[in-house]
Amino acid sequence: MKKQVSLSKEYLKGVWENNPILIQLLGLCPTLAVTVSAINGLAMGLAATFVLVMSSLLISSIRKIIPNQIRIASFIVIIATFVTVVDLVMKAKFPDLSKALGPFIPLIVVNCVILGRQEAFASKNNPGRAFLDAVGMGTGFTIALLVLGGIREIIGSRTFFGLQVLPDQYEPWLIMILPAGAFLTLGLLLGISNMYTDRKKRTEHESIIAHYKRVGREDIAEQLEVK
């Protein structure tokens, strides 16, 4: 029998422990390319979240009538529909942002976070869970892009959301708004998140050992310690 996961966990897993950028390393192309500023990162994240949530809902509702053989093609058609919506809305309402993000808005169609969630989750679960999962993944994606864009904008052009936060004496590091800066920042972020995860695992491991020692099973504790 399949283990039922609680609804809050369904949402939270995308934010941290299964974060699409920091843990799954999916959808890195827009992540690296558009995050020259915090606003770009936020806009990209929200646009992808919208597409992810809407297509997850729709695909999950009609999952039983999609033939298995052509499911990928069906997913792509549905995703492309919502991407077109986002693209046209952004062109009409935020022309500057649309220009800044350039081809990366249409390219959400092939973002592997979105297709991955449809294939792995939405096509196997009911709409409620699919919605929570999509919102969680979208939140995690948006947060990662926002942090990446924010760091790069502050160091690379001494502003945050267009407001100057560092004094004029500070010489902006041009490299941070070049592609190299994206790779460096993402690499360091991944390093920090791995360090945090490792530390959490180690403390958990140590608490298990302490538990076995407390109940008097030194043999098991010793075995775990070697590992």
Next chain:
Amino acid sequence: MTTETTAEPKQKVYFDLTTSPHLHSKWSTAKVMWFVNIALAPSVAAAIVFFGIYQAIIMVTAVAFAVGTEAAVQSVRKKQVTWFDGSAALTGLLLALTLPPNFSLSATAIGSVVAIGLGKQIFGGLGYNIFNPALVGRAFLQAAFPVQITTWTQPNFAVDGITSATPLAALKFDKILTETSSMAIGNVGGSLGETSAAAVLVGGIFLIVVGIVNWRIPLSMIIGMIVFGGIFWFINPDNPTPVFHIFAGSFLFGAMFMATDWVTSPITNKGMWMFGLGISLILVIIRIFGGLPEGVMYSILFMNAFVPLINRYTTPWVFGAIKAEKKNE
């Protein structure tokens, strides 16, 4: 009481077992690094003579931050702290010598931190880095502060009429050819360590004589420069002569101190020839066709990336081993 002293110690004893041959080298890491630091003394002296005492402060800053970063990263990673082996100090000094005169101290410090942190320690420390750490730091600074790092100050004894541009920039953008004699002494614009070819050669030949630097890498770079630079000069005499190529910019400095880094150069003799010739070929292409006037840094970094491939390709056959095709016959 007595039982405690006679009881066998519960401590486990480990032995490091390796197969023969057990070679003993007269060189320790620290000794090599400090020798290279000494070999840079003529270049340091030339930099201070030609560009003023402020350059000494740049070098001290670079070395201090390099050593500090090394110690900090190693203590955070709970590794043995080895800042005193001179490798971090050497990276800092090499980085400082590739910077332009009167470079800002804060940017120098950033360069040092990046060189040690991202160029060396992130790969696992000394011996594990793919790219020359000093050049990684310099490349970072080049990308981060492109204006500052190409602002050249005139040397103290500059001949009137020579602009403060480097000989290569002067040639590329203004079509002014600098005299080779000025470039050999170092009385031209350029980075701290690169301007005086004579000082670099003194240090480099010292390293070759004591046996730290393998002569194949500098020689193959110079031969490569004569051949490839000569070909382009032969095709179009407007291109600089091979002699100009060798004395201009940081070619000699790169050949003697940067390309010969033990960690990031090939281990086989044949590989060293390929490495040196490759650097020269890429360098000539960058200098003649590229948008930048100088490309020693990028060509060395580029060939650094090929070192594992070169090593694998040029590994000699184990004595007695048979080639795979022969075995199949």
